[in-house]
Amino acid sequence: MNNENSSEDLTIKEQRELQRQEKQARAEERARSQGARRWLVWFGVALVIVGGVWGMTKLAKQQPTVVTGEPIPAVSASDRTNGATNAKVTLIEYSDFQCPACGAYYPILKKLNEELGGKVMFVYRYFPLRGIHQNAQISAQAGEAAGLQGKFWQMHDILFDNQAVWSDLPNAQDTFVKYATNLGLDVERFERDMDSDAVKNKIENDYQAGIKSGINSTPSFFLNGEKITGPQSYEEFKKLIEQALATNA
Amino acid sequence: MKNLKNLLSKPWQPTPSWFVLAWSLVSLVGFLDATYLTIQHYTGGNVNCNLFSGCEKVLASPYAIIWGVPLALVGVAFYLLMLLLMVLHWEHGVRWALLLGILGSVGAWVFSLVMIYLQLMVIESLCQYCLLSALTATTLFILSLVWLRRQTVAE
Structure with missing residues (x-):
């Protein structure tokens, strides 16, 4: 060719x-x-x-x-509460033990509880920001597991006091077990509870309810069901609560 | 080895247009998926994990960041590269572009297998967005095999 x-x-x-x-x-x-x-x-x-x-x-x-719009669920028996029972004013906090802003509000809330705990009920709900905090979920599980032995608020305080210590740990669970030991908890049960479905479901329920109510950051505060934008100081916060007490007296 | 040598020296069977289209679409899906995760990573938004609970656990795990770079961003770069290489090959007849794409798809597939192993065995949670990426990587890998087979069978 x-x-x-x-x-x-x-x-x-x-x-x-x-x-x-x-x-x-x-x-x-x-x-x-x-x-x-x-x-x-x-x-x-x-x-x-x-x-x-x-x-x-x-x-x-x-x-x-x-997903905004739905009201947050009312306080129930499964909630972790502190302060007055049957109070006229309820402050619900959606929080994440690893969130630095929550850590910053922790002393403010503690002081508020000391001063107004007789008239106000404080509620802690889990809103672990798992997308950005690697230990958000496991710390919530530690808190709830301590709660099952009646020491939620003690664990809550320890977790916030030591937030910087455990936040970046790859095995924060071990540290939480130490905290449980210090609190005199039944450690075996604590470890079992921390990993249980009941505890995980409780946290997930709080989280999903928060999502439904349009929460997208922590801490989110609800005073008698109304969302309040983070007061900048203890005084500001106290004023808001006292106003609520006055109107609900 | 001989086949590979032939592949580099001999003229190729023309790349069929369905192949180009499939490759581009799959790359685009992977690109969009990775882009979504990257945006969520940097804005700290809540990723919608409606298929498997605990997908946040995967995204917040140490394996989601490699040398300070979120894997999602690596995915964005990879799928974008796969798409651009294919256009370069198809529109300009650049041979090394397709070879590089095929090489990349093999690498990405192996990488995806490791990531699935980590999700199942180490993190013990699944993340639907990561699985989608594994699926697109696998599809690119299969497409590569199909292409290689066409070249060798035709010889």
Whole structure:
């Protein structure tokens, strides 16, 4: 097929030249349209990528707002409460033992409880920010497991007092067991409870209820069911509670 | 080995358009998935874990960050690269782009297997977004095998 014809005559030579020129013209035309097509394809790809990122950003932002609105559940027997029972004013905190802001509010709440504990009920609910705090979940389990032996608030205090100690530990569980020992808990039971479905479900229920109420950060405070935006100081917080006490007197 | 040598030296069977389309779409799905997780990682948003509870546990585990870079971001870069390499190959006929893509898909598949092992055995929680990524990586790997087979069978 590829044999070169040694005895070419002029007409064949001319024909070949013509064919070559036509071929070149076609190739140029193809290259031109291909260039336009390539440009379009790359543009389309860029558009899809930018559109995709935009869409994902929207989706990521959307979630908390979609689920807002439901009131938080009323205080029940399964809640970890402190202060006055049957109080006129209830302060519910959705919190994460590993969240630094919760740690900052901890002394404020402790002081409030000392001063107003006779008239106000304080409730702690679990809202572990598992997406950003590696020990959020296990610390909540430690708190709840201590609660099953009647020492939730003692464990609560120890966890917040030592937040910086255990926050980054890969095996925080061991540290929590030590805290349990110090509190004089039945350690074997504590370890069993910490890993039990009952404890995990309790935390998950708190968390899901919080999500349904539109909570997206910790700590989130609810004074008699109304969400309050984080008071900046002890005085501010106390004033808010005293106002609630006055209106519900 | 001989096949590989042939692959580098001989002309290829043309890459079919369904292959390009499938590869691009799968890469895009992987890209969107990883982008979502990356955004959630940096904004600290609540990832919607409605399929398996405890998927946050996976995302908050030490394995979610490698040398200070969140794995989700590595995923974004990887799937974007896979998509761009395919366009480069398809539109410009760049051979090494496809070879690099195939090599990448093999690496990503092995990596995905390790990640699934970690989820099942070490973290003991599953994360649907990570599984989706494993699925897209596996699909790219299978597509690579199909492509390689087409090249070798045709010889």
